[in-house]
Amino acid sequence: MKIILKISGKIFDEDSSRLIQLRDAVVNLVSKGYRVGVVIGGGQTARRYIELARRIGSNEAYLDLLGIWTSRLNAYLVVFSLPEVAYMKVPESLEEFIQAWSYGKVVVAGGFQPGQSTAAVASLAAEASNADLLIIATNVDGVYDSDPRINPGAKLIRKIKIEDLKKVLNNSHVQAGTYELLDPMALKIIERSKIRVIVMNYNKLEKLSDIILGKEVSTLLEW
Amino acid sequence: MKIILKISGKIFDEDSSRLIQLRDAVVNLVSKGYRVGVVIGGGQTARRYIELARRIGSNEAYLDLLGIWTSRLNAYLVVFSLPEVAYMKVPESLEEFIQAWSYGKVVVAGGFQPGQSTAAVASLAAEASNADLLIIATNVDGVYDSDPRINPGAKLIRKIKIEDLKKVLNNSHVQAGTYELLDPMALKIIERSKIRVIVMNYNKLEKLSDIILGKEVSTLLEW
Amino acid sequence: MKIILKISGKIFDEDSSRLIQLRDAVVNLVSKGYRVGVVIGGGQTARRYIELARRIGSNEAYLDLLGIWTSRLNAYLVVFSLPEVAYMKVPESLEEFIQAWSYGKVVVAGGFQPGQSTAAVASLAAEASNADLLIIATNVDGVYDSDPRINPGAKLIRKIKIEDLKKVLNNSHVQAGTYELLDPMALKIIERSKIRVIVMNYNKLEKLSDIILGKEVSTLLEW
Amino acid sequence: MKIILKISGKIFDEDSSRLIQLRDAVVNLVSKGYRVGVVIGGGQTARRYIELARRIGSNEAYLDLLGIWTSRLNAYLVVFSLPEVAYMKVPESLEEFIQAWSYGKVVVAGGFQPGQSTAAVASLAAEASNADLLIIATNVDGVYDSDPRINPGAKLIRKIKIEDLKKVLNNSHVQAGTYELLDPMALKIIERSKIRVIVMNYNKLEKLSDIILGKEVSTLLEW
Amino acid sequence: MKIILKISGKIFDEDSSRLIQLRDAVVNLVSKGYRVGVVIGGGQTARRYIELARRIGSNEAYLDLLGIWTSRLNAYLVVFSLPEVAYMKVPESLEEFIQAWSYGKVVVAGGFQPGQSTAAVASLAAEASNADLLIIATNVDGVYDSDPRINPGAKLIRKIKIEDLKKVLNNSHVQAGTYELLDPMALKIIERSKIRVIVMNYNKLEKLSDIILGKEVSTLLEW
Amino acid sequence: MKIILKISGKIFDEDSSRLIQLRDAVVNLVSKGYRVGVVIGGGQTARRYIELARRIGSNEAYLDLLGIWTSRLNAYLVVFSLPEVAYMKVPESLEEFIQAWSYGKVVVAGGFQPGQSTAAVASLAAEASNADLLIIATNVDGVYDSDPRINPGAKLIRKIKIEDLKKVLNNSHVQAGTYELLDPMALKIIERSKIRVIVMNYNKLEKLSDIILGKEVSTLLEW
Structure with missing residues (x-):
């Protein structure tokens, strides 16, 4: 089974515990025979660089590039946590991702090009690798019928x-x-490409296997 | 004045006359002191490759890549028509475009990454080069109040x-x-980035200077 | 057994059936334990680009480059038909070919440099990979004692x-x-390098295994 | 006159004011006809990434790489503050620096390879560009006869x-x-290479011209 | 006037005097407004590496590569003798040569690909740069009606x-x-491409200007 | 067990016998299940190029580059002697080394950057690959208590x-x-990184296995 996992860069803004959870989750999937790709966002560091560049008058394309390069730095942190199973270079374009993926290792990417979110990068990676599943790990449990941060009665949609x-x-x-x-x-x-998508909470990385199997709370986009 | 010109790949589907018009238009702008970037689409050849790949079951990301590589081939045709004024390599990412642009030559690009149209590439190039104007050359005279191919009474919007x-x-x-x-x-x-945009007809490339000055029929997106 | 197969770009000028035959033939060889490299020509698309460039006055070196880039596009079509067994990048020089080859996958190349035919590229690839056999697939059954298109009585030379x-x-x-x-x-x-060569008809790709074994009509260059 | 300026990455740990001072100082030098190269350290962001990687057990070489990549991110911030005068790519090796330098623009680099400090990178850059002067901008006014942070009576050595x-x-x-x-x-x-070196305080970037001319407090290494 | 000069790698087998003559000849041409490209052979060092590799059983393609890489090393020696006027990277393919050439500097190349002589590289470079003249500097004065090393009465052919x-x-x-x-x-x-060619003696580099003007002994290939 | 072997470039100054010994030693280690990296120096050829460049006034950084490029040429000789087990590209930086190493093949490198010795390169490679052992093969049997070339009574230190x-x-x-x-x-x-180091004589490459096991004369740096 082939999986692309997209994770918010926010997990790099804190201590190393979540990085370790991510590593353990990926190693666990690999040991079960999954093929895994990971796409990482830029997080707080990206925002800091973008803020600095904005103050000196950089255009939006430059700001995007700083965010992309920071996401690649984050991606290397993940690579360095997986020296036995990861492809040791962070691909910088879809061409590079496709080549990296063909070696059978875990591939970790950040952004590709300005104007694309890392969610778009993850979608492209899922499409190009003919992945069975795209997982979006964010700071809520899935997709709700209304904004859970505003409406305490918001209901999670399971499918x-x-x-x-x-x-x-x-x-x-x-x-x-x-x-x-x-x-x-x-x-x-x-x-x-009718990609199956699961939206999950990155605070539940240790339950990733169960989430993939539908045993844990999350939202599944079905086709 | 800095200009990014986006042209449909359709102009490569015919004989060489339109390629010559494009060359002459660019040389003319350069001789007047304009800095010029050109972004080229894939045209009929791209569609042929995509069609062949679709029949053998390639995924959508691969199809996009074939389209991008064909657009770069088209871009090289334009480069080779401008050996004295063009940057002699077609940039394959925005990073490469930025570097290419800094040499002061005419830069010609095709696509960058799957999921992006060449119009998006041209917009990014305009943003990154702080261009004064983005020109979209297509097969109609500009933006109409309704589809001119359906409604013969459709009116062109000038601004x-x-x-x-x-x-x-x-x-x-x-x-x-x-x-x-x-x-x-x-x-x-x-x-x-509040980019000024002109939509024009690629059948009027020989009037490009006048269109830039607002003397010829086209649509201007104002801010 | 290591084989380099050179195929005329003409097979891309038609529908996808021959591309599928090529894919099936390669998959078949791989399943039998052969190591396979494929070198692809430019075909009709290359000729079209060259013709356009010639009309705008490009020099011969530029024309050769357009042909090479088109042959690489064709090579990617073949790569995309073999996502499970092919090296996912088309090598652009012999150095890249050597590196690609060392991974044990099917390597698909187009041209390398102006002034070299794709037959020369295939010969270099056969030499650098210490191949046991170089197969040239063209539009006739092999080498004749006179031109079979002129002389109906021309005789095929088997060895x-x-x-x-x-x-x-x-x-x-x-x-x-x-x-x-x-x-x-x-x-x-x-x-x-005293390379063994078989010249065969690309209309008989489905008999490639037999041709390699000398059971089907073709010409063998012996040493 | 050719100058290589090495600046501590600490200037990126604060707000954008020092980045603006650096930009103004470089623009000023360029306007006076100086050729300028800038080498940037990693600063606090580098230390944060290194700390995270150390906690997940990365080896020292990986830690150095994270520091280098962060210094390149800092270098791009400087490049983006100088879009009219800077070479738009941060060189990643001395070979790339030499090529970048030959275009006549301001070249901004971060680290090159693990095991080398950015001071060593700046020294190599000064050597390879046959620079007349290497300036080390740090958080004290120059070289003292004893540590000024310990000994309040430490005396600055002017030559x-x-x-x-x-x-x-x-x-x-x-x-x-x-x-x-x-x-x-x-x-x-x-x-x-008997390189002339000035050690100066990065809090006095606005007096850089005078420091170069020996009119302001700093330490000069003479030969 | 655009000139490509091909020089035998033999000039690197001796002391530095001929390297200095080459440098002076190129600087002289540049000062007169010529655009100059130089293509360098491998010489004795190439032969030594090829001999070593042959003894360990390397195939011919590998041997060619060793020769090419040595010729690039020789090319860098020439580049380093021309730091003010040369493009600081030795191009490794015709694509790279074309891009390098467009910057207006002296471009120095070695070999490109196995199977091509450096004379072929120089011819391609002349073709791609639309050069007015290709100069082949060898160890005799030009083309003779018979082998001058065998027949003392061999006559040099001037045109x-x-x-x-x-x-x-x-x-x-x-x-x-x-x-x-x-x-x-x-x-x-x-x-x-009907390239004008002069064959000259590399012992007469100091008379290169006169040879170009036809005032000194050499052979001219006319069209 | 992971081993990085650093060998003086002097072994390339002679005939091919030592190159064959090196090949046999590496093949032997690989057959026993060792993972092996090799780092090669420049030898006499490097010194010749450096000497030529010094005479034409090149700066020290350029001289270092010539030495590095020659060491890479030597590295390719070793690669070509190991076509079945070696990674077919010589890495040019630590990033490239790390990626090359991850494929499980024997990786052969020369120098990385000016200012670093090949011993430093080998140390970095050992660190980045988490090697169990770094072997320095030189022209004496190990580390002595005084210079064995001056003092005939110098004693070899075993640990x-x-x-x-x-x-x-x-x-x-x-x-x-x-x-x-x-x-x-x-x-x-x-x-x-507390790397275990063995210093040995490159005249004893055929005893490399025994030296690793401590059965043959050499010096071990213990922690």
């Missing part, structure tokens, strides 16, 4: 269809919070 | 605001025809 | 020595048609 | 010979503090 | 047509000695 | 601690001869 997912993402009340989840480009790729 | 442009692009009646014009990612970049 | 092959290739009556078969550089490499 | 500099650097009392200033490899390169 | 040059090169008595001069691939490129 | 090794290396009487053994940067890396 969702693409049309309903689009409605939720377009719903203005949750737009701000979900923008990061799946931007239009990620959504387009997921839709055109 | 448009971003909100109105979005409405036109979202209008389901014209969506099919205008998808190619500006996809959501291109639109996002244009909006975040 | 040939290098001295006789040279005579046939130098024979002015067949020169035009055989130039593509083996240019002087390919011949020089084949001779200096 | 120093290599033998005396070595003695100061070898003096165990100041070793901890001066290690960062010039490691043995930097010293070896400076000595073998 | 020659391509048909006559081919006859001389094909003449079996001089073949051994002239193989190095122009191999079939070099000849093919020279002929297809 | 040594880092403090004692430093004293020996700092001892001015043996400094000249031992500088090549371990420069300060190599020593720093060995010390910070």
